[in-house]
Amino acid sequence: MTRPIRQQYEDLMRLVATQGALKADRTGTGTKSVFGHQMRFDLNEGFPLVTTKKVHVKSIIQELLWFLTGSSSNHWLTERGVTIWNEWARPDGDLGPVYGVQWRSWPTPDGGHIDQIAEVIKTLKTNPDSRRIIVSAWNVADLDKMALMPCHALFQFYVAPATEPGGKGKLSCQLYQRSADIFLGVPFNIASYALLTHMVAQQCDLDVGDFIWTGGDCHIYSNHAEQVALQLSRAPFLYPTLNIKRKPDSVFDYQFEDFEFLDYQHHPAIKAPVAI
């Protein structure tokens, strides 16, 4: 199959840079913003890793593995050389009941916990036609205890049945991201959920389908304007290919070394300040 060169991400960036409304925000930085946007990535066309700048995949993989441990501590990340959450961590490294805590141990009113990821894997294996295969990080009662409220708030899986006898079903995933920092956050978020979709598909003996990204407040910070102009002057390359080197016993047993990206052709990295 010859793959097309895709630029959904750059199209969103261009749309917001040219059409976005000037809008104030919590951090006091100022943004250009568009409300409501969708991108669809066919994971069979390659792994959607932005090519118009170098994306730091190590941070993305480790952050996803951190979510899957259910940890609330930034120490897990810093011990592995990942610093992207440092600005939000409390002095003891705690981030409150953020993504991983809600994914793996959503608290129930009677004092119990729900492992939403384990439930999703079980449902995909036993009832793939279900329309209820959802993970939510948006725990309203816990929001005020979180260092930062979830940006990637809710995701749903979907299985398209096999089209030939003996074939595999195709796993798709759609994410709702309520707030999207297009320059810094979104390349991470797309790659993270695309990676999760590959991992869940491998565990459930499914092929991959689409990753659909749906954004709420899609913004470019005013202090990213020059970086955005540089990035939009570059021509995208073909997406790389993800190789998962082994099949671990469960979705919770993946290691950083299990993943490699083949043929990742990219433009140079572009530095930018993160809005706190």
Ligand SMILES: Nc1nc(=O)c2c([nH]1)NC[C@@H]1CN(c3ccc(C(=O)N[C@@H](CCC(=O)O)C(=O)O)cc3)CN21
């Ligand atoms: N304003 C803002 N944007 C975000 O994207 C964001 C937050 N806040 N707060 C929570 C997390 C942390 N995330 C971050 C934070 C920093 C980078 C960042 O600085 N990226 C650089 C360096 C990569 C690295 O060191 O690994 C980049 O060039 O992508 C990316 C995502 C995503 N989230």
Ligand SMILES: O=c1ccn([C@H]2C[C@H](O)[C@@H](COP(=O)(O)O)O2)c(=O)[nH]1
């Ligand atoms: O995974 C993430 C996490 C955070 N962001 C961005 C989106 C916003 O720019 C900030 C969060 O600020 P709020 O005022 O809470 O919306 O972080 C992201 O893009 N991706």
